[in-house]
Amino acid sequence: MGRTKEDASIGIIGMGDMGKMYAQRLSDAGWRPENFESLKQEFASQKGVTIFPNGHLVSRISDYILYSVEAGVIDKVVAQYGLSTKVGAIVGGQTSCKAPELAAFEKHLPSDVEIVSCHSLHGPKVNPQGQPLVLIQHRASDESLKFVENILSSFGSKHVHLTGEMHDRITADTQAVTHAAFLSMGTAWHANTQFPWEHGRWVGGIENVKINITLRIYSNKWHVYAGLAILNPAAKQQIRQYAESVTDLYKLMIGGQREELKRRVKAAGASVFRPGSEGQDLLLKDEVLDRFSLSNRPREKAPPNSHLSLLAIVDCWSKLGIVPYDHMICSTPLFRLWLGVTEYLFRNQDLLEEALDTAIDDSTFRSDDLEFTFAARAWSDCVSFGDFESYRHRFERIAEYFAPRFPEAVTLGNEMMKTILEKTTSNN
Numbered sequence: 001m002g003r004t005k006e007d008a009s010i011g012i013i014g015m016g017d018m019g020k021m022y023a024q025r026l027s028d029a030g031w032r033p034e035n036f037e038s039l040k041q042e043f044a045s046q047k048g049v050t051i052f053p054n055g056h057l058v059s060r061i062s063d064y065i066l067y068s069v070e071a072g073v074i075d076k077v078v079a080q081y082g083l084s085t086k087v088g089a090i091v092g093g094q095t096s097c098k099a100p101e102l103a104a105f106e107k108h109l110p111s112d113v114e115i116v117s118c119h120s121l122h123g124p125k126v127n128p129q130g131q132p133l134v135l136i137q138h139r140a141s142d143e144s145l146k147f148v149e150n151i152l153s154s155f156g157s158k159h160v161h162l163t164g165e166m167h168d169r170i171t172a173d174t175q176a177v178t179h180a181a182f183l184s185m186g187t188a189w190h191a192n193t194q195f196p197w198e199h200g201r202w203v204g205g206i207e208n209v210k211i212n213i214t215l216r217i218y219s220n221k222w223h224v225y226a227g228l229a230i231l232n233p234a235a236k237q238q239i240r241q242y243a244e245s246v247t248d249l250y251k252l253m254i255g256g257q258r259e260e261l262k263r264r265v266k267a268a269g270a271s272v273f274r275p276g277s278e279g280q281d282l283l284l285k286d287e288v289l290d291r292f293s294l295s296n297r298p299r300e301k302a303p304p305n306s307h308l309s310l311l312a313i314v315d316c317w318s319k320l321g322i323v324p325y326d327h328m329i330c331s332t333p334l335f336r337l338w339l340g341v342t343e344y345l346f347r348n349q350d351l352l353e354e355a356l357d358t359a360i361d362d363s364t365f366r367s368d369d370l371e372f373t374f375a376a377r378a379w380s381d382c383v384s385f386g387d388f389e390s391y392r393h394r395f396e397r398i399a400e401y402f403a404p405r406f407p408e409a410v411t412l413g414n415e416m417m418k419t420i421l422e423k424t425t426s427n428n
C-alpha cells in the first residue's frame with residue numbers, strides 16, 4: 001500500500017490516561033493522533049496533535065486507528081465509528097482483554113480494513129522504554145504489521161508477538177490474579193478499619209510493597225481492573241483458584257494443622273521455585289524495599305507475619321501448573337513486584353518457616369487473615385458473576401477509605417516502582 005511512517009496519520013479514539021500517553025509520545029515522534037473537542041485546550045501547545053469532535057472524523061482520515069476506550073464499551077464504540085474507517089486503514093485496540101476487542105473489530109469493521117492490535121503492559125505513568133508491548137497481527141499482512149511496529153517504535157518498548165488468545169491466557173495469569181490479591185488486601189484492611197502503615201504489624205520491605213501497590217491500584221480507575229478480570233474467561237478460573245488456595249490454607253492455619261500446612265506450602269514452593277535456582281539473584285532485596293515506607297514509625301525488625309496472601313499465590317500457581325518466570329517476557333511492573341516479594345519469602349527458608357509457624361502459633365494475624373479470606377472469595381464471586389456494577393461499588397467504597405493517602409502513596413509508589421523496575425526488567 002506504500003504507507004510510510006513519515007506521512008502516516010495516526011488516530012486515537014478514547015483520550016483517557018492511556019490515549020493521552022500514546023498521543024503525547026506519538027506526536028513527539030512526529031505523528032498525529034486525535035480526539036474530541038474538550039481536549040483542544042489541553043493539547044493546544046502539543047505540536048502534531050489535532051483534536052477532533054468525534055471518532056468518525058478521526059476514523060475517516062487516519063491510516064492507523066487505535067481504540068483506547070474502556071474494555072466494557074469496546075463493542076459499542078467500534079459499532080459507532082467502525083464504518084467510518086478510511087478505506088484500507090489498519091485498526092487496533094489498547095484494551096487489556098483481547099477477545100471482546102477482536103470480536104468487535106471482526107463484527108463491525110469493513111472487510112478491507114486490516115487489524116493489528118496492541119497492549120502496553122504498564123500504566124500511563126510508567127516510562128514505556130524497555131517495557132513489554134504486545135502486538136497482535138490478527139488480520140493483516142506482514143507489511144502492515146511492520147508499519148504499526150514502526151509507528152510504535154518510538155516508545156522503545158520490547159515488542160512481543162502473540163495471538164489474541166495467547167495474550168488473554170497469559171494476562172489472566174499475570175495481571176488478573178495479581179490484582180485480585182492486592183484488592184483483597186485493601187478490602188481486609190478496610191473491613192478491620194486499619195490503615196496498615198499506622199500499625200507496628202506491617203513494617204519492613206515486603207509490607208511496603210503490599211501497602212504501596214494496594215494503594216496504587218485503588219487510586220486508579222476501577223474499570224481497568226474490572227474489564228481485564230471480568231471479560232477474560234481464563235481470569236475467572238485463576239481468581240477462583242486463588243480464593244480456594246487462600247481458604248484451604250486459612251483452614252489449615254486455624255485448625256492448627258502445622259505439618260499439613262508445611263507439606264502443602266513447601267510442595268507448592270518446590271514446583272514454582274525449581275531446585276537449582278537457589279544461587280540466582282533475587283528479584284528484590286530488602287535494602288531496596290525498606291526505603292519505601294508510608295509509615296513515619298521508626299524502622300523496627302519486621303514482626304513475623306503469616307503472609308497468607310503470598311503462601312496462597314504459590315499454592316495457586318502450583319495448582320494451575322503456572323511457572324510465573326515463563327511469563328516474564330509478557331509481565332507488568334506489578335506482576336514483577338508481586339513475584340519479587342513472593343520469591344523473597346520462598347527462597348529464604350528461615351523466613352518461610354517463620355511465616356508458617358506464625359500462621360499456626362500466633363493469633364495476632366487471625367482476624368486479618370479471616371477478612372482476607374472473605375475478601376478473596378468475594379472478589380472471585382464478583383468476577384465470576386460478571387457484575388461490573390457491584391465490582392465498581394466494592395472498589396469505590398474501599399478507594400474512598402484510602403483516598404486521603406493517595407497523593408503520598410502515588411508519589412512514593414512511583415519512586416518505588418522506578419527503583420525496583422531498574423532491578424527487575426522483564427528479561428529477568
Ligand SMILES: NC(=O)C1=CN([C@@H]2O[C@H](COP(=O)(O)OP(=O)(O)OC[C@H]3O[C@@H](n4cnc5c(N)ncnc54)[C@H](OP(=O)(O)O)[C@@H]3O)[C@@H](O)[C@H]2O)C=CC1
Nearest residue numbers: 014015016017018019068069070071094095096122123124
Ligand atoms: N490505565 C492503565 O494502566 C492501562 C489501561 N489499559 C487499557 O486501555 C484502555 C483505556 O484505559 P485508560 O486510558 O486507563 O482509561 P480512561 O478511563 O482514562 O480512558 C478511557 C477513555 O475512553 C473514552 N471513551 C469512551 N467511549 C468513547 C467514545 N464513544 N468516543 C470517544 N471516547 C470514548 C472515555 O471518555 P469519557 O471519559 O468522556 O467517557 C475515556 O476518556 C482500557 O481498555 C484499559 O483496559 C491498558 C494498559 C494500561
Ligand SMILES: O=C(O)C(=O)Cc1ccc(O)cc1
Nearest residue numbers: 096121122123175332333334
Ligand atoms: O501493572 C499492572 O498490572 C497495572 O495495574 C497497570 C496495568 C493495568 C492494565 C493493563 O492492561 C496493563 C497495566
